[in-house]
Amino acid sequence: MAHRSHAFGIVAALALGATTVAAGDFAYVTNQNSEELSILDLDARKPVSVVPIPGKPAGVAVDGAGHVYTVSPDSKVVRRLDSDGAVLAEVQLDGGPIGVAYDADHSRVFVSDWYNARIWVLDARTLGVLRMLETGSAPAGLSVSGDGRWLASADRDSDQVSIYALEGLTLHRRPTVGTRPFGLRFAPDGRLFVANVGTNDVTVIDPQSGETLATVPVGERPYGVAFARGRAFVTNQYADTVSVIDLAGLAVIETLDVGEYPEGIDTTSDGTTVVVANWFSNTVSLIDAATMTVVGEIETADGPRAFGTFIQQRN
Protein backbone atom coordinates (compact mmCIF):
# COMPACT_ATOMS: atom_id res chain seq x y z
CA MET A 1 0.00 0.00 0.00
CA ALA A 2 2.78 2.32 0.95
CA HIS A 3 4.42 1.74 -2.37
CA ARG A 4 1.20 2.29 -4.27
CA SER A 5 0.29 5.52 -2.52
CA HIS A 6 3.82 6.76 -3.13
CA ALA A 7 3.39 6.08 -6.85
CA PHE A 8 0.05 7.80 -6.81
CA GLY A 9 1.69 10.76 -5.12
CA ILE A 10 4.18 11.04 -7.97
CA VAL A 11 1.43 10.87 -10.57
CA ALA A 12 -0.57 13.51 -8.72
CA ALA A 13 2.47 15.74 -8.47
CA LEU A 14 3.11 15.39 -12.19
CA ALA A 15 -0.49 16.16 -12.99
CA LEU A 16 -0.42 19.15 -10.67
CA GLY A 17 2.84 20.23 -12.24
CA ALA A 18 1.26 20.10 -15.66
CA THR A 19 -1.62 22.35 -14.65
CA THR A 20 0.62 24.82 -12.83
CA VAL A 21 3.30 25.27 -15.45
CA ALA A 22 2.24 28.87 -15.24
CA ALA A 23 1.85 30.33 -11.78
CA GLY A 24 -1.92 30.39 -11.35
CA ASP A 25 -1.77 34.15 -11.55
CA PHE A 26 -4.52 36.60 -12.35
CA ALA A 27 -4.15 40.19 -13.51
CA TYR A 28 -6.40 42.91 -12.06
CA VAL A 29 -6.38 45.65 -14.67
CA THR A 30 -7.96 49.04 -14.01
CA ASN A 31 -9.65 50.36 -17.17
CA GLN A 32 -9.86 54.10 -16.73
CA ASN A 33 -11.99 55.01 -19.72
CA SER A 34 -14.70 52.35 -19.30
CA GLU A 35 -14.51 52.49 -15.46
CA GLU A 36 -14.06 48.76 -15.03
CA LEU A 37 -11.68 46.21 -13.57
CA SER A 38 -10.69 43.41 -15.95
CA ILE A 39 -9.79 40.16 -14.21
CA LEU A 40 -7.56 38.15 -16.53
CA ASP A 41 -6.53 34.51 -16.18
CA LEU A 42 -2.89 34.66 -17.22
CA ASP A 43 -2.49 30.88 -17.57
CA ALA A 44 -5.52 30.49 -19.83
CA ARG A 45 -4.72 33.85 -21.44
CA LYS A 46 -8.29 35.04 -21.36
CA PRO A 47 -10.52 37.48 -19.46
CA VAL A 48 -12.48 35.97 -16.58
CA SER A 49 -14.75 38.88 -15.75
CA VAL A 50 -15.21 42.63 -15.96
CA VAL A 51 -16.31 44.44 -12.81
CA PRO A 52 -17.67 48.02 -12.73
CA ILE A 53 -15.40 50.40 -10.78
CA PRO A 54 -16.88 53.92 -10.99
CA GLY A 55 -14.79 57.07 -10.97
CA LYS A 56 -12.15 56.40 -13.68
CA PRO A 57 -9.87 53.99 -11.84
CA ALA A 58 -6.13 54.23 -12.50
CA GLY A 59 -4.05 53.19 -9.48
CA VAL A 60 -4.05 49.56 -8.39
CA ALA A 61 -2.19 47.46 -5.83
CA VAL A 62 -2.49 43.82 -4.81
CA ASP A 63 -1.65 42.48 -1.35
CA GLY A 64 -0.51 39.02 -2.44
CA ALA A 65 -3.32 37.47 -0.39
CA GLY A 66 -6.12 37.86 -2.89
CA HIS A 67 -7.14 41.45 -2.21
CA VAL A 68 -7.00 44.32 -4.68
CA TYR A 69 -6.91 48.07 -3.99
CA THR A 70 -8.16 50.47 -6.66
CA VAL A 71 -7.98 54.27 -6.83
CA SER A 72 -10.55 56.29 -8.79
CA PRO A 73 -9.25 59.86 -9.21
CA ASP A 74 -12.48 61.28 -10.64
CA SER A 75 -14.68 60.25 -7.72
CA LYS A 76 -11.73 60.22 -5.27
CA VAL A 77 -12.71 56.79 -3.98
CA VAL A 78 -10.31 54.06 -2.86
CA ARG A 79 -11.68 50.53 -2.73
CA ARG A 80 -10.57 47.23 -1.28
CA LEU A 81 -11.82 44.29 -3.35
CA ASP A 82 -11.76 40.54 -2.99
CA SER A 83 -10.34 38.30 -5.71
CA ASP A 84 -13.65 38.36 -7.61
CA GLY A 85 -13.76 42.15 -7.55
CA ALA A 86 -16.46 42.45 -4.86
CA VAL A 87 -16.06 45.57 -2.71
CA LEU A 88 -14.99 44.80 0.87
CA ALA A 89 -14.35 48.40 1.94
CA GLU A 90 -14.22 51.84 0.39
CA VAL A 91 -13.31 55.35 1.44
CA GLN A 92 -14.16 58.72 -0.08
CA LEU A 93 -11.13 61.02 -0.10
CA ASP A 94 -10.68 64.53 -1.49
CA GLY A 95 -7.94 66.09 -3.63
CA GLY A 96 -6.55 63.89 -6.38
CA PRO A 97 -5.86 60.31 -5.31
CA ILE A 98 -3.90 58.47 -8.01
CA GLY A 99 -1.13 56.01 -7.03
CA VAL A 100 -1.33 53.26 -4.41
CA ALA A 101 1.08 50.84 -2.70
CA TYR A 102 0.57 48.09 -0.13
CA ASP A 103 2.68 47.71 3.02
CA ALA A 104 2.33 44.10 4.21
CA ASP A 105 4.37 44.41 7.40
CA HIS A 106 2.19 47.15 8.84
CA SER A 107 -1.09 46.30 7.07
CA ARG A 108 -1.32 49.75 5.50
CA VAL A 109 -1.90 51.19 2.06
CA PHE A 110 -0.47 54.44 0.81
CA VAL A 111 -2.33 56.66 -1.68
CA SER A 112 -0.73 59.67 -3.39
CA ASP A 113 -2.60 62.97 -3.70
CA TRP A 114 -1.68 64.42 -7.09
CA TYR A 115 -3.14 67.82 -6.28
CA ASN A 116 -2.12 68.39 -2.67
CA ALA A 117 1.48 67.16 -2.31
CA ARG A 118 0.76 64.46 0.24
CA ILE A 119 0.23 60.76 0.82
CA TRP A 120 -2.67 59.25 2.72
CA VAL A 121 -1.77 56.41 5.04
CA LEU A 122 -4.78 54.09 5.23
CA ASP A 123 -5.54 51.02 7.31
CA ALA A 124 -5.36 48.20 4.77
CA ARG A 125 -8.47 46.47 6.07
CA THR A 126 -10.86 49.32 6.91
CA LEU A 127 -9.32 52.02 4.66
CA GLY A 128 -9.60 54.43 7.58
CA VAL A 129 -7.16 57.36 7.33
CA LEU A 130 -4.33 56.90 9.83
CA ARG A 131 -2.19 59.91 8.96
CA MET A 132 -0.72 61.99 6.11
CA LEU A 133 2.79 62.38 4.76
CA GLU A 134 4.08 65.49 3.04
CA THR A 135 5.57 65.05 -0.47
CA GLY A 136 6.88 67.27 -3.25
CA SER A 137 4.57 68.62 -5.94
CA ALA A 138 2.25 66.20 -7.79
CA PRO A 139 3.13 62.82 -6.27
CA ALA A 140 2.13 59.98 -8.61
CA GLY A 141 3.68 56.51 -8.42
CA LEU A 142 4.34 54.86 -5.06
CA SER A 143 6.40 51.78 -4.24
CA VAL A 144 7.21 49.80 -1.10
CA SER A 145 10.59 48.04 -1.06
CA GLY A 146 10.65 44.26 -0.85
CA ASP A 147 12.84 44.36 2.26
CA GLY A 148 10.16 46.32 4.08
CA ARG A 149 12.36 49.34 4.74
CA TRP A 150 11.20 52.07 2.37
CA LEU A 151 8.25 53.82 0.80
CA ALA A 152 9.05 55.94 -2.27
CA SER A 153 6.93 58.56 -4.03
CA ALA A 154 7.56 60.00 -7.51
CA ASP A 155 7.00 63.74 -7.01
CA ARG A 156 6.37 64.58 -10.65
CA ASP A 157 6.45 68.35 -10.65
CA SER A 158 9.36 68.58 -8.19
CA ASP A 159 11.61 66.30 -10.30
CA GLN A 160 12.42 64.31 -7.18
CA VAL A 161 11.45 61.25 -5.23
CA SER A 162 10.55 61.26 -1.55
CA ILE A 163 11.81 58.23 0.38
CA TYR A 164 10.29 57.45 3.79
CA ALA A 165 11.31 54.87 6.35
CA LEU A 166 8.38 52.50 6.72
CA GLU A 167 9.23 52.17 10.38
CA GLY A 168 7.93 55.43 11.82
CA LEU A 169 7.09 56.92 8.40
CA THR A 170 9.76 59.58 8.69
CA LEU A 171 11.17 61.30 5.62
CA HIS A 172 14.54 59.73 4.87
CA ARG A 173 15.79 61.40 1.68
CA ARG A 174 14.61 63.47 -1.24
CA PRO A 175 16.95 62.82 -4.18
CA THR A 176 16.59 64.78 -7.40
CA VAL A 177 15.90 62.61 -10.47
CA GLY A 178 15.15 63.34 -14.14
CA THR A 179 12.33 65.54 -15.37
CA ARG A 180 8.74 64.66 -14.39
CA PRO A 181 9.10 61.25 -12.72
CA PHE A 182 5.73 59.47 -12.75
CA GLY A 183 6.19 55.73 -12.23
CA LEU A 184 8.76 54.02 -10.04
CA ARG A 185 9.49 50.68 -8.38
CA PHE A 186 12.00 49.06 -6.08
CA ALA A 187 14.03 46.26 -7.69
CA PRO A 188 14.30 42.92 -5.85
CA ASP A 189 17.86 43.94 -4.87
CA GLY A 190 16.55 47.09 -3.15
CA ARG A 191 17.59 49.72 -5.69
CA LEU A 192 14.92 52.20 -6.74
CA PHE A 193 14.13 52.66 -10.46
CA VAL A 194 12.39 55.89 -11.40
CA ALA A 195 10.93 56.52 -14.89
CA ASN A 196 11.23 60.16 -15.98
CA VAL A 197 8.70 61.06 -18.69
CA GLY A 198 10.34 64.41 -19.43
CA THR A 199 13.90 63.20 -19.99
CA ASN A 200 13.08 59.75 -21.42
CA ASP A 201 15.33 57.96 -18.95
CA VAL A 202 15.35 55.90 -15.77
CA THR A 203 17.17 57.07 -12.66
CA VAL A 204 18.56 54.27 -10.50
CA ILE A 205 18.90 55.25 -6.84
CA ASP A 206 20.41 53.74 -3.72
CA PRO A 207 17.60 54.45 -1.25
CA GLN A 208 19.90 54.31 1.80
CA SER A 209 22.34 56.96 0.57
CA GLY A 210 20.00 58.69 -1.88
CA GLU A 211 22.79 58.62 -4.46
CA THR A 212 22.09 58.23 -8.17
CA LEU A 213 23.78 55.03 -9.30
CA ALA A 214 22.95 55.39 -12.99
CA THR A 215 20.76 57.23 -15.47
CA VAL A 216 19.65 54.87 -18.24
CA PRO A 217 18.22 56.31 -21.47
CA VAL A 218 15.07 54.44 -22.57
CA GLY A 219 12.24 55.18 -25.05
CA GLU A 220 9.83 58.08 -25.41
CA ARG A 221 7.78 58.83 -22.25
CA PRO A 222 8.77 56.01 -19.91
CA TYR A 223 5.96 55.23 -17.51
CA GLY A 224 6.15 51.98 -15.54
CA VAL A 225 8.89 49.63 -14.31
CA ALA A 226 8.77 45.92 -13.41
CA PHE A 227 11.45 43.32 -12.74
CA ALA A 228 12.06 39.72 -13.81
CA ARG A 229 15.08 37.48 -14.46
CA GLY A 230 17.64 40.05 -13.41
CA ARG A 231 16.16 42.64 -15.74
CA ALA A 232 14.05 45.77 -15.53
CA PHE A 233 11.22 46.17 -18.03
CA VAL A 234 10.15 49.77 -18.73
CA THR A 235 7.04 50.78 -20.68
CA ASN A 236 7.54 53.66 -23.13
CA GLN A 237 4.16 55.30 -23.65
CA TYR A 238 4.85 57.24 -26.85
CA ALA A 239 7.21 54.70 -28.42
CA ASP A 240 4.78 51.75 -28.01
CA THR A 241 7.73 49.72 -26.73
CA VAL A 242 9.21 48.12 -23.63
CA SER A 243 12.90 48.72 -22.87
CA VAL A 244 14.70 45.86 -21.14
CA ILE A 245 17.53 46.90 -18.81
CA ASP A 246 20.12 44.44 -17.56
CA LEU A 247 20.30 44.93 -13.79
CA ALA A 248 24.00 44.13 -13.64
CA GLY A 249 25.15 46.38 -16.48
CA LEU A 250 22.39 49.01 -16.10
CA ALA A 251 22.09 49.34 -19.86
CA VAL A 252 19.27 48.61 -22.30
CA ILE A 253 19.80 45.20 -23.89
CA GLU A 254 16.53 44.88 -25.84
CA THR A 255 13.56 46.94 -26.98
CA LEU A 256 10.26 45.17 -27.67
CA ASP A 257 7.24 46.34 -29.64
CA VAL A 258 4.03 46.07 -27.63
CA GLY A 259 0.57 47.67 -28.03
CA GLU A 260 -0.17 51.39 -28.17
CA TYR A 261 0.47 53.57 -25.12
CA PRO A 262 1.88 50.87 -22.86
CA GLU A 263 1.50 51.91 -19.23
CA GLY A 264 1.12 49.61 -16.21
CA ILE A 265 3.56 46.70 -16.02
CA ASP A 266 3.96 43.85 -13.55
CA THR A 267 5.48 40.37 -13.24
CA THR A 268 3.90 36.97 -12.55
CA SER A 269 4.73 35.37 -9.20
CA ASP A 270 7.06 32.81 -10.80
CA GLY A 271 9.03 35.57 -12.52
CA THR A 272 8.58 34.10 -16.00
CA THR A 273 6.15 36.57 -17.56
CA VAL A 274 5.87 40.33 -17.67
CA VAL A 275 2.42 41.79 -18.37
CA VAL A 276 1.96 45.21 -19.98
CA ALA A 277 -1.31 47.18 -20.13
CA ASN A 278 -1.70 48.89 -23.52
CA TRP A 279 -3.91 51.88 -22.81
CA PHE A 280 -4.88 52.74 -26.38
CA SER A 281 -5.05 49.18 -27.75
CA ASN A 282 -7.27 47.82 -24.92
CA THR A 283 -5.05 44.79 -24.46
CA VAL A 284 -2.30 43.45 -22.28
CA SER A 285 0.88 42.10 -23.87
CA LEU A 286 2.55 39.05 -22.32
CA ILE A 287 6.35 39.08 -22.46
CA ASP A 288 8.51 36.01 -21.86
CA ALA A 289 11.08 37.49 -19.48
CA ALA A 290 13.76 34.96 -20.40
CA THR A 291 13.62 35.24 -24.19
CA MET A 292 12.47 38.88 -24.14
CA THR A 293 9.76 38.24 -26.73
CA VAL A 294 6.06 39.03 -26.78
CA VAL A 295 4.29 35.67 -26.52
CA GLY A 296 0.64 36.62 -26.22
CA GLU A 297 -2.05 39.21 -25.81
CA ILE A 298 -5.31 39.37 -23.84
CA GLU A 299 -8.22 41.76 -24.41
CA THR A 300 -9.16 44.21 -21.67
CA ALA A 301 -11.94 46.77 -21.40
CA ASP A 302 -11.44 50.39 -22.57
CA GLY A 303 -8.34 52.27 -21.44
CA PRO A 304 -6.28 49.88 -19.27
CA ARG A 305 -3.89 51.81 -17.00
CA ALA A 306 -3.00 49.24 -14.30
CA PHE A 307 -0.87 51.86 -12.59
CA GLY A 308 0.79 49.84 -9.82
CA THR A 309 1.07 46.17 -8.87
CA PHE A 310 -1.74 44.15 -10.40
CA ILE A 311 -0.80 40.45 -10.57
CA GLN A 312 -1.34 37.84 -7.88
CA GLN A 313 -2.48 34.29 -7.35
CA ARG A 314 -6.17 33.90 -6.73
CA ASN A 315 -7.03 32.52 -3.32
Added chain:
Amino acid sequence: MRQLRNILVVLGLILPTMTLAHGPSRQKVTVTTEVAADPAAVWEAIGNFHDMNWHPAVFETQGDGGNAIDSIRTLVLAEAGGPTVTESLYKYDADKMTYSYRIDDVAVEVLPVTNYSSHLTVKPRDGGGSLVEWRGAFYRGYPNNDPPAELNDEAAVAAVTSLYEAGFAALVERFGAP
Protein backbone atom coordinates in the same frame (compact mmCIF):
# COMPACT_ATOMS: atom_id res chain seq x y z
CA MET B 1 -16.90 75.95 -41.09
CA ARG B 2 -19.03 75.31 -38.04
CA GLN B 3 -16.39 72.92 -36.70
CA LEU B 4 -13.76 75.58 -37.23
CA ARG B 5 -15.64 77.96 -35.00
CA ASN B 6 -15.93 75.22 -32.41
CA ILE B 7 -12.21 74.70 -32.52
CA LEU B 8 -11.39 78.35 -32.29
CA VAL B 9 -13.93 79.23 -29.65
CA VAL B 10 -12.47 81.73 -27.26
CA LEU B 11 -13.55 80.96 -23.78
CA GLY B 12 -12.97 84.37 -22.25
CA LEU B 13 -12.04 82.66 -19.04
CA ILE B 14 -9.47 83.82 -16.51
CA LEU B 15 -7.74 80.72 -15.24
CA PRO B 16 -6.43 80.44 -11.70
CA THR B 17 -2.74 79.72 -11.25
CA MET B 18 -2.05 76.30 -12.68
CA THR B 19 0.37 73.70 -11.57
CA LEU B 20 2.29 71.72 -14.16
CA ALA B 21 0.10 68.73 -13.47
CA HIS B 22 -2.53 67.43 -15.84
CA GLY B 23 -6.05 66.10 -15.35
CA PRO B 24 -6.45 62.73 -13.68
CA SER B 25 -7.80 60.81 -16.64
CA ARG B 26 -6.30 60.65 -20.13
CA GLN B 27 -8.84 60.74 -22.94
CA LYS B 28 -8.71 58.98 -26.28
CA VAL B 29 -10.38 59.69 -29.59
CA THR B 30 -10.30 57.59 -32.75
CA VAL B 31 -11.98 58.87 -35.91
CA THR B 32 -11.87 56.99 -39.21
CA THR B 33 -13.10 57.74 -42.69
CA GLU B 34 -13.16 55.98 -46.03
CA VAL B 35 -12.28 57.56 -49.35
CA ALA B 36 -12.27 56.30 -52.94
CA ALA B 37 -8.65 57.12 -53.80
CA ASP B 38 -5.96 54.51 -53.23
CA PRO B 39 -3.71 54.78 -50.16
CA ALA B 40 -0.70 56.10 -52.08
CA ALA B 41 -2.71 59.05 -53.40
CA VAL B 42 -4.11 59.86 -49.96
CA TRP B 43 -0.70 59.55 -48.30
CA GLU B 44 0.71 61.85 -50.98
CA ALA B 45 -1.81 64.46 -49.87
CA ILE B 46 -1.59 64.11 -46.09
CA GLY B 47 1.70 62.31 -45.40
CA ASN B 48 3.92 65.37 -45.33
CA PHE B 49 4.23 66.59 -41.74
CA HIS B 50 5.01 70.07 -43.01
CA ASP B 51 1.90 70.42 -45.11
CA MET B 52 -1.33 70.46 -43.12
CA ASN B 53 -3.07 72.59 -45.72
CA TRP B 54 -5.42 69.71 -46.51
CA HIS B 55 -7.19 70.56 -43.25
CA PRO B 56 -9.76 73.37 -43.56
CA ALA B 57 -8.87 74.82 -40.14
CA VAL B 58 -5.25 75.35 -41.18
CA PHE B 59 -4.34 78.56 -42.96
CA GLU B 60 -0.62 77.91 -43.16
CA THR B 61 1.99 75.36 -42.07
CA GLN B 62 5.27 76.92 -40.99
CA GLY B 63 8.38 74.83 -40.43
CA ASP B 64 11.70 73.66 -41.73
CA GLY B 65 10.27 70.98 -43.99
CA GLY B 66 11.23 67.33 -44.03
CA ASN B 67 9.86 64.45 -42.06
CA ALA B 68 12.77 63.83 -39.71
CA ILE B 69 12.02 62.86 -36.12
CA ASP B 70 11.85 65.89 -33.80
CA SER B 71 10.94 68.15 -36.71
CA ILE B 72 8.71 71.02 -35.55
CA ARG B 73 5.80 72.62 -37.37
CA THR B 74 3.65 75.57 -36.48
CA LEU B 75 0.08 75.58 -37.73
CA VAL B 76 -1.50 78.96 -38.26
CA LEU B 77 -5.24 78.53 -37.93
CA ALA B 78 -8.04 80.24 -39.84
CA GLU B 79 -6.20 83.28 -41.25
CA ALA B 80 -2.92 85.15 -41.40
CA GLY B 81 -2.00 86.07 -37.86
CA GLY B 82 -4.50 83.52 -36.49
CA PRO B 83 -3.96 81.34 -33.43
CA THR B 84 -1.08 78.89 -33.66
CA VAL B 85 -0.36 75.32 -32.65
CA THR B 86 3.24 74.12 -32.36
CA GLU B 87 3.73 70.39 -32.91
CA SER B 88 6.66 68.01 -33.16
CA LEU B 89 7.05 64.75 -35.03
CA TYR B 90 8.05 61.71 -32.99
CA LYS B 91 7.36 58.79 -35.33
CA TYR B 92 7.32 58.65 -39.09
CA ASP B 93 6.98 55.55 -41.30
CA ALA B 94 6.29 56.20 -44.99
CA ASP B 95 6.07 52.47 -45.76
CA LYS B 96 3.33 51.98 -43.19
CA MET B 97 1.85 55.38 -44.12
CA THR B 98 1.69 56.63 -40.57
CA TYR B 99 3.12 59.45 -38.52
CA SER B 100 2.84 60.46 -34.88
CA TYR B 101 3.21 63.90 -33.38
CA ARG B 102 2.57 65.76 -30.17
CA ILE B 103 1.48 69.27 -29.43
CA ASP B 104 4.26 71.25 -27.77
CA ASP B 105 2.33 74.46 -27.41
CA VAL B 106 -1.28 75.50 -27.81
CA ALA B 107 -3.52 77.79 -25.80
CA VAL B 108 -6.37 75.92 -24.13
CA GLU B 109 -8.65 78.62 -25.52
CA VAL B 110 -7.76 77.30 -29.00
CA LEU B 111 -7.79 73.58 -28.28
CA PRO B 112 -8.81 72.66 -24.71
CA VAL B 113 -6.26 69.87 -24.20
CA THR B 114 -2.88 69.25 -22.59
CA ASN B 115 -0.28 66.51 -23.10
CA TYR B 116 -1.73 65.81 -26.53
CA SER B 117 -0.28 63.18 -28.85
CA SER B 118 -1.70 61.90 -32.11
CA HIS B 119 -1.29 59.35 -34.92
CA LEU B 120 -2.44 59.74 -38.52
CA THR B 121 -2.53 56.54 -40.61
CA VAL B 122 -3.65 55.54 -44.12
CA LYS B 123 -4.52 51.90 -44.80
CA PRO B 124 -5.99 50.03 -47.76
CA ARG B 125 -9.75 49.57 -47.56
CA ASP B 126 -11.34 46.19 -48.18
CA GLY B 127 -12.97 46.46 -51.61
CA GLY B 128 -10.76 49.35 -52.78
CA GLY B 129 -10.00 52.87 -51.72
CA SER B 130 -8.47 53.91 -48.42
CA LEU B 131 -9.23 53.85 -44.74
CA VAL B 132 -7.84 56.88 -42.93
CA GLU B 133 -7.50 56.81 -39.16
CA TRP B 134 -6.70 59.68 -36.80
CA ARG B 135 -6.10 58.96 -33.15
CA GLY B 136 -5.52 61.31 -30.29
CA ALA B 137 -4.55 60.86 -26.64
CA PHE B 138 -4.67 63.83 -24.31
CA TYR B 139 -5.72 65.26 -20.99
CA ARG B 140 -8.37 67.94 -20.57
CA GLY B 141 -7.40 71.60 -20.77
CA TYR B 142 -7.84 72.23 -17.05
CA PRO B 143 -5.11 70.50 -15.06
CA ASN B 144 -6.59 70.89 -11.60
CA ASN B 145 -9.59 69.46 -9.82
CA ASP B 146 -13.16 70.51 -10.58
CA PRO B 147 -12.73 71.86 -14.13
CA PRO B 148 -15.09 74.43 -15.62
CA ALA B 149 -17.35 72.92 -18.29
CA GLU B 150 -15.34 74.51 -21.10
CA LEU B 151 -12.19 72.71 -20.00
CA ASN B 152 -13.44 69.36 -18.75
CA ASP B 153 -12.92 65.87 -20.20
CA GLU B 154 -16.03 66.05 -22.37
CA ALA B 155 -15.03 69.42 -23.85
CA ALA B 156 -11.60 68.06 -24.73
CA VAL B 157 -13.03 64.98 -26.45
CA ALA B 158 -15.60 67.07 -28.34
CA ALA B 159 -12.97 69.54 -29.59
CA VAL B 160 -10.55 66.87 -30.81
CA THR B 161 -13.36 64.87 -32.42
CA SER B 162 -14.59 67.91 -34.33
CA LEU B 163 -11.02 68.73 -35.39
CA TYR B 164 -10.59 65.24 -36.88
CA GLU B 165 -14.06 65.19 -38.44
CA ALA B 166 -13.46 68.53 -40.13
CA GLY B 167 -10.25 67.22 -41.68
CA PHE B 168 -11.85 64.01 -42.84
CA ALA B 169 -14.86 65.79 -44.33
CA ALA B 170 -12.38 67.68 -46.51
CA LEU B 171 -10.68 64.42 -47.55
CA VAL B 172 -14.00 62.84 -48.55
CA GLU B 173 -14.86 65.93 -50.54
CA ARG B 174 -11.48 65.83 -52.26
CA PHE B 175 -11.14 62.11 -52.94
CA GLY B 176 -14.78 61.01 -52.99
CA ALA B 177 -16.53 58.37 -50.93
CA PRO B 178 -15.73 54.77 -51.92
